Amino acid sequence: MYRPKDSSLSPRYTGVRTFMRLENIRTTKDVDFVVVGNPFDTAVSNRIGARGGPQHIRNFSILLRPYNPDQEIDIFDYCSGVDYGDFDTVPQNIHRSYELVEEQLSTILADDVTPVILGGDHSVSLGHLRAFAKKYGPVALIHFDSHSDTWDNYFGEKYMHGTPFRRAVEEGLIDTSRSIQVGLRGPLYGPHDVTDPEDLGFKTIPMRDVHKLGYEEVLRQVRERVGDAPAFVSYDIDFVDPAYAPGTGTPEVGGPTSHEALEYVRGLYGLNIKGFDLVEVLPAYDHGEITAALASAVAFEMITLVAMHKRDQLK
Numbered sequence: 001m002y003r004p005k006d007s008s009l010s011p012r013y014t015g016v017r018t019f020m021r022l023e024n025i026r027t028t029k030d031v032d033f034v035v036v037g038n039p040f041d042t043a044v045s046n047r048i049g050a051r052g053g054p055q056h057i058r059n060f061s062i063l064l065r066p067y068n069p070d071q072e073i074d075i076f077d078y079c080s081g082v083d084y085g086d087f088d089t090v091p092q093n094i095h096r097s098y099e100l101v102e103e104q105l106s107t108i109l110a111d112d113v114t115p116v117i118l119g120g121d122h123s124v125s126l127g128h129l130r131a132f133a134k135k136y137g138p139v140a141l142i143h144f145d146s147h148s149d150t151w152d153n154y155f156g157e158k159y160m161h162g163t164p165f166r167r168a169v170e171e172g173l174i175d176t177s178r179s180i181q182v183g184l185r186g187p188l189y190g191p192h193d194v195t196d197p198e199d200l201g202f203k204t205i206p207m208r209d210v211h212k213l214g215y216e217e218v219l220r221q222v223r224e225r226v227g228d229a230p231a232f233v234s235y236d237i238d239f240v241d242p243a244y245a246p247g248t249g250t251p252e253v254g255g256p257t258s259h260e261a262l263e264y265v266r267g268l269y270g271l272n273i274k275g276f277d278l279v280e281v282l283p284a285y286d287h288g289e290i291t292a293a294l295a296s297a298v299a300f301e302m303i304t305l306v307a308m309h310k311r312d313q314l315k
Helices: 050-061 094-110 124-136 164-170 192-199 207-213 215-226 258-266 287-314
Strands: 033-038 081-086 114-119 140-144 180-182 203-205 231-236 273-279
Touching (some): 033 050, 114 287, 124 164, 180 215, 192 203, 203 207, 207 215, 215 258
Parallel strands (some): 033 081, 114 273, 140 231, 231 273
């Protein structure tokens, strides 16, 4: 049984920085979840630096404790987990990185372990979805983001951080009839950027509608859409308003608060979630570690869902 170091006995500032002070072991034996980094960021269209995101989140996560009072559960009463380290990637070679990540992630999924993956720019999600589709078939995508990431290309390039979900649909990795995108907002190139995701089969709830509906109704629609399908959650930190998450590459104003950002993850309880990624944390723009604080809390809530699922299986 792997659990974090007890920070009331071992000072937080000691030891190697891992997520939540979990053991740094590259294993899937006797674990229910792994936290793993995917530090690839050379498919961005604006600011570079999200390769430092996984370690930036880990550095702040040492403040996390095992009991989640909002969900009323001690994670490690039900779960064992480790910090798996980072996937091997090849800087500036997205296709080779996809191959490496798919291979490494498939090893984790083969043992029915739930990965919580820290990016990296959002291009990395295509490699994740390839591995998940190989294991589960086309999955439901629950996508929190200010951008749909369904553009066809940037600069004539088909594989960028704004294109992964179009490529995933083309490759048959996503069941779009069960998939949903939440929080879309910001200036676009034209009305086709609004309709493209829906033309691909996604249900979308733009941020203007999120504000009108409230997060409880939005989550009801998410649960209704996804049903009992095997699901993958992709959470871009720029889903959150930059007042609460400034450390990202393409911030868009008008998003949810940090409280709401956590509620959207908590509200996924009961869905058949097979894995998560959390992407686009960019340390260089994260003054006061505001973004790292939120990102580590989001990942903590993702792990909590794993623990709650395990608890329910024991009932």
